[in-house]
Amino acid sequence: MLTFKNLDQTASYALLQEWASHPPSSHTLSAHQVHQFMSTSSLVNYHYAGALVNADIVSLLQIVAKEQEVVDKYKALLAGAPLNTSENRPVLHHQLRSTSESMYSAECTRLFSFAHTIRSSQKFTDVVQVGIGGSDLGPRLLVHTLSGLDVPYLKPHFLTSVDPDELNRLLPTLPPDTTLWIVASKSGSTLETQSNLSCIQPPPHQTIVLTTPNSPLDRPQDFLDIFYIDHSIGGRFSSTSIMGMTIVTLCFGQEVVEDILSGARQMDEDALCPDSTKNPSLMAALIGVWIRSFLSMPALGIIPYSTALAPLPAFIRQLDCESNGKQVNRDGDPIGYPTSPVIFGECGTNCQHSFFQKIHQGTDPIPIEFIGFRHAQTHKNPHQHMILNANLISQMTALALGQDHDNPNQRFVGSRPYSLLLANRMDAKTLGALISFYENKIMFQGFLWNLNSFDQEGVQLGKRITQDLLQHKSTYNSSLLQTWQDLLR
Amino acid sequence: MLTFKNLDQTASYALLQEWASHPPSSHTLSAHQVHQFMSTSSLVNYHYAGALVNADIVSLLQIVAKEQEVVDKYKALLAGAPLNTSENRPVLHHQLRSTSESMYSAECTRLFSFAHTIRSSQKFTDVVQVGIGGSDLGPRLLVHTLSGLDVPYLKPHFLTSVDPDELNRLLPTLPPDTTLWIVASKSGSTLETQSNLSCIQPPPHQTIVLTTPNSPLDRPQDFLDIFYIDHSIGGRFSSTSIMGMTIVTLCFGQEVVEDILSGARQMDEDALCPDSTKNPSLMAALIGVWIRSFLSMPALGIIPYSTALAPLPAFIRQLDCESNGKQVNRDGDPIGYPTSPVIFGECGTNCQHSFFQKIHQGTDPIPIEFIGFRHAQTHKNPHQHMILNANLISQMTALALGQDHDNPNQRFVGSRPYSLLLANRMDAKTLGALISFYENKIMFQGFLWNLNSFDQEGVQLGKRITQDLLQHKSTYNSSLLQTWQDLLR
Numbered sequence: 001m002l003t004f005k006n007l008d009q010t011a012s013y014a015l016l017q018e019w020a021s022h023p024p025s026s027h028t029l030s031a032h033q034v035h036q037f038m039s040t041s042s043l044v045n046y047h048y049a050g051a052l053v054n055a056d057i058v059s060l061l062q063i064v065a066k067e068q069e070v071v072d073k074y075k076a077l078l079a080g081a082p083l084n085t086s087e088n089r090p091v092l093h094h095q096l097r098s099t100s101e102s103m104y105s106a107e108c109t110r111l112f113s114f115a116h117t118i119r120s121s122q123k124f125t126d127v128v129q130v131g132i133g134g135s136d137l138g139p140r141l142l143v144h145t146l147s148g149l150d151v152p153y154l155k156p157h158f159l160t161s162v163d164p165d166e167l168n169r170l171l172p173t174l175p176p177d178t179t180l181w182i183v184a185s186k187s188g189s190t191l192e193t194q195s196n197l198s199c200i201q202p203p204p205h206q207t208i209v210l211t212t213p214n215s216p217l218d219r220p221q222d223f224l225d226i227f228y229i230d231h232s233i234g235g236r237f238s239s240t241s242i243m244g245m246t247i248v249t250l251c252f253g254q255e256v257v258e259d260i261l262s263g264a265r266q267m268d269e270d271a272l273c274p275d276s277t278k279n280p281s282l283m284a285a286l287i288g289v290w291i292r293s294f295l296s297m298p299a300l301g302i303i304p305y306s307t308a309l310a311p312l313p314a315f316i317r318q319l320d321c322e323s324n325g326k327q328v329n330r331d332g333d334p335i336g337y338p339t340s341p342v343i344f345g346e347c348g349t350n351c352q353h354s355f356f357q358k359i360h361q362g363t364d365p366i367p368i369e370f371i372g373f374r375h376a377q378t379h380k381n382p383h384q385h386m387i388l389n390a391n392l393i394s395q396m397t398a399l400a401l402g403q404d405h406d407n408p409n410q411r412f413v414g415s416r417p418y419s420l421l422l423a424n425r426m427d428a429k430t431l432g433a434l435i436s437f438y439e440n441k442i443m444f445q446g447f448l449w450n451l452n453s454f455d456q457e458g459v460q461l462g463k464r465i466t467q468d469l470l471q472h473k474s475t476y477n478s479s480l481l482q483t484w485q486d487l488l489r
Numbered sequence: 490m491l492t493f494k495n496l497d498q499t500a501s502y503a504l505l506q507e508w509a510s511h512p513p514s515s516h517t518l519s520a521h522q523v524h525q526f527m528s529t530s531s532l533v534n535y536h537y538a539g540a541l542v543n544a545d546i547v548s549l550l551q552i553v554a555k556e557q558e559v560v561d562k563y564k565a566l567l568a569g570a571p572l573n574t575s576e577n578r579p580v581l582h583h584q585l586r587s588t589s590e591s592m593y594s595a596e597c598t599r600l601f602s603f604a605h606t607i608r609s610s611q612k613f614t615d616v617v618q619v620g621i622g623g624s625d626l627g628p629r630l631l632v633h634t635l636s637g638l639d640v641p642y643l644k645p646h647f648l649t650s651v652d653p654d655e656l657n658r659l660l661p662t663l664p665p666d667t668t669l670w671i672v673a674s675k676s677g678s679t680l681e682t683q684s685n686l687s688c689i690q691p692p693p694h695q696t697i698v699l700t701t702p703n704s705p706l707d708r709p710q711d712f713l714d715i716f717y718i719d720h721s722i723g724g725r726f727s728s729t730s731i732m733g734m735t736i737v738t739l740c741f742g743q744e745v746v747e748d749i750l751s752g753a754r755q756m757d758e759d760a761l762c763p764d765s766t767k768n769p770s771l772m773a774a775l776i777g778v779w780i781r782s783f784l785s786m787p788a789l790g791i792i793p794y795s796t797a798l799a800p801l802p803a804f805i806r807q808l809d810c811e812s813n814g815k816q817v818n819r820d821g822d823p824i825g826y827p828t829s830p831v832i833f834g835e836c837g838t839n840c841q842h843s844f845f846q847k848i849h850q851g852t853d854p855i856p857i858e859f860i861g862f863r864h865a866q867t868h869k870n871p872h873q874h875m876i877l878n879a880n881l882i883s884q885m886t887a888l889a890l891g892q893d894h895d896n897p898n899q900r901f902v903g904s905r906p907y908s909l910l911l912a913n914r915m916d917a918k919t920l921g922a923l924i925s926f927y928e929n930k931i932m933f934q935g936f937l938w939n940l941n942s943f944d945q946e947g948v949q950l951g952k953r954i955t956q957d958l959l960q961h962k963s964t965y966n967s968s969l970l971q972t973w974q975d976l977l978r
Contacts, residue, residue: 160796165865167869318844325850326850332897342833347652349650350621354626357810358829359947362815376654397954397966412950458849462880487523
C-alpha cells in the first residue's frame, strides 16, 4: 500500500528548513566536492556540488525520497496504477519505450512500413507537422537536434498557432504537390489545429493524422493514414510516441527512432534505482526540491552548451509547468510550499552575452542547470568545442567562487547555485536519455510534492471563455469582455 | 543639477510598501477600470488595469518618477551627459534615430548606397551575420519580424556561438560564391566571432565588417567594406545602429530602415512627456517597479500574441538583465530592493498549451506582459486573427477574475497580474516603436532604481577565467578547473 503525504508532513522537512536558513556556501568549492556530489548512470551524469548542499542535506533529501516512496510510486505507475487521479487514468508513457509487446510497438511497426513506402515513392520533398503544445514542442526538439547529425530526408516544418501570420508565412515556402501533412492532435479537437486545417485544406492523399481512437479526427477514409496514441499518454509526455516518432521516422529513418527509444529505456531503467547517487533523474529531482521549496528560489535557467539543444528549455518548461505548476495536492488540498519554478533558458555561450550579467551580479540568486557534452555532434573544428567547454567551466567556476574587488561594481558575490548534466555526445540515444531524464525528474518531483503531475485543469478556464466568446455566449463578464473586444478591433 | 538617490530613499517608498502589504485584487476588474488605467501614445497603448493597482498607487508611483527626475535624466542623457558613470561615457543610442545630422546619418547614407550596389550587382543570394549578444538578438528580431511582411531580397542567416555544431550545420547550406558575410563585433575582439571567422575564412570581397573605429577588425584593406558604430552605443542598445540596419537594408531595403527609425524616433519623443498616462514606456517602467520591488514578484513573462515576435522575449531579456541585473547603485553602494526580473516568454496561443497551467494555478503569481495587435501582418485568413485575439482576451479575463469551483483542482484564484501593450499592426514602424518602448522602459527603471544601466561588469569574470584557461594560465583555482577539464574531456 502506497502512502501519500505532503512534503511538509515528512519527518525531515523541519531539519531541511533549518539548513535552508543558513545554507552552505560554494565559495570554497573543491575538486573533492565535485567528485563527492555526482550521480552517475550509463548515459548521463548529474553534478550537484554547486547546488549549495553538504553531505547532511543530501542525506536528509534521500530520507525524504524514501519516506515519499518515490521509486515505489514509479513502479506502481509502470504497473498501470491510475496515478492520474483526477481523470482516473494510468500513466503509460514509459511503455512507449519498453521492450514488451504493446499496442505501441504494433503502431511503430506500421509507422516504419508507412515511412518506407513514403521514402521509396519519392513523391514528397517536405513534411509539415500541424500541432501545438505536446504535439509541437517535443517533436520540434527532436527534429532540431537530429538535424545536426544528419540531413533530413524530407524538409521538416511546423505549424502551431492560430495566428494567420504563421500560416501565411509558411504556405508560400511549401511545394503544394510534394508536401506531406501530419495533423497531430490527441483530442482531435484542438482549436488551433482544426482552424489551420480548415484554412489549408490539405489534399487527403497528402495528409496523415495522429490522434486517439474515436476522436473527431479518427476518420480513416478522409486521410492517407492514421496512427493512434493512447488516452493515457499525456501530451507533454508524448515525444517518444507517434507524436514525435512519425516525423522522426520520415526525416531520419527507423534506426534513429530505435536509438532514441533505447536511450530513453535505459534512463527509465536507471530511474528504478533507489540509490540516488546512481539515479541522476532522482537526484536532480531532490536538488530541484531543495532549491525551490527550501531555498525558495523561484526560477530555473536551463543552459545547454550545445546549440543542438536550442529548443530544450521550451520543451522542459511545458513538461514542468503543466505537470507541477499546481497549488493543490493530489487530494485537492492546498499545499504550503512552492512548486515548479519559472523555466527559462538559452544556449551557451549566447547566454553569457545576454543575461548572465544578472546571474552573476543580480540582486537574487537564480539557479542554473547547465548541460554539457564531452564531444560535439560534428567532427569538424574540434578546437571550437574545446573553447565552448572552457567557457562552460569558467562560468561554473565564477558562479561558485565569485571574486572580491575594491570596486564594488566589479565584485562577484559567488555561491550562485548551479548543477551540470554531463553526457558524451548529443546523439540520438543521448536525446532519448535526456527526454527520459526530464520526464522522470519531473515525475519524481510530483511525488515529492504530493501532486497529481498528470492532469492540467489550469488550461480549461481560458479555453471555455474563448469558446463562449467565439459562439457569442457571454456568461462570464460581458461588459469586460466587450471592452477588450472593442479595444482590439 | 540632477539628484541621485536610491528608490528606498524616496518619500513615497514607505507608502507604497504599505500598499504592497495588502495590494488591490483584480477579481472585480471592470470595463471602467480598463479605460481608467491606460497610457496612450500615437503608436502603442499600455493597459495596466490588471496590474494590481488603484488610483492611489498610481499617484504614488508618479510622485516617485518625479522625485527620481526620470524624464530630466533622460533629457540629460539626450544632451550627452556621461550617464554611463563607470566607463565615463555618454549614452548615445537615441541619436541613431534623431533627425539631426550625425556621424550615424552619414554611415546610413553610405550603407544605403552600398546596399544598392550589392542588390544591383545580383552577385549575392545569401547573407550571414556573424555576431553574438547585441550583434545577434536585435538583428535577429528585426529580420524575423520583417520576414512576415516581405520576402527578404537575400536569404538571411545568423551565426553566433563558438559551438562548432552551429557552424557545421550552417556552412553546407550556403552557396560559397554568392554568400555575403557580415562580421559584427563592436569591440572587434569577441572570442566567438573571432573563432568563427578563423574557421570560415570568408573571401575578403564577400565580407563586410561592423565595428568601432580602431578596433582590431578596423582593417579596411582586408574587407569589401567597413561600417562604424560609436563606442557610446551599448551592444544591447544597438539594434537601430548599423548592427541591425545593415542586414535589414540588404534584405528589405532603405524604406523599411527609415520606417523603423521613424517609429523609434516617435516613441523616443513620446518618452519625453512627464505625464505617464501619455508616456507608455514610463508607465510600464513604473508598473514594473511596483510589481518587482514592492510586490516582490521575481519573474516577468513576455507574451506576444503574434508569431512575428517570437524572438522578442530573448531580445528583451538581454536588454533588461544586462542593464538592470545589478546589486549596487551607480555609486557602487549595495541596494536594498530587488531589480530586473527573470524574463521568459513565448508567443500566444502556444503559451496556453505549454506553461499557462502554472500561470493560472501555480503556487506563486507570475506577472505577464501581453502584446497584442488589432490587425495581423498579413491579410489572408483574417478570421484566424479574430480567434487569436479572442484567446488573448480570454486569458486576460481568466487571470484577473479567476473562477470558484467545488472541486479545488478546478479553482482559479484570479488576481494574477498582467498588462497589455496594444498596437495596430506589426509593421516596420511599430517594430521601431516597440524597440524604443523597451529600451526606454528599461532606462527609466534604471533611473528609478538608481543604477548605471549602461555598463555590464558582470560578464567580465567568466571571460577572464576562459582566457586564462585557454592560455593555460591558472591563477584562479587550478585544481577545481583541472577537475572540470578532466570530467569534460
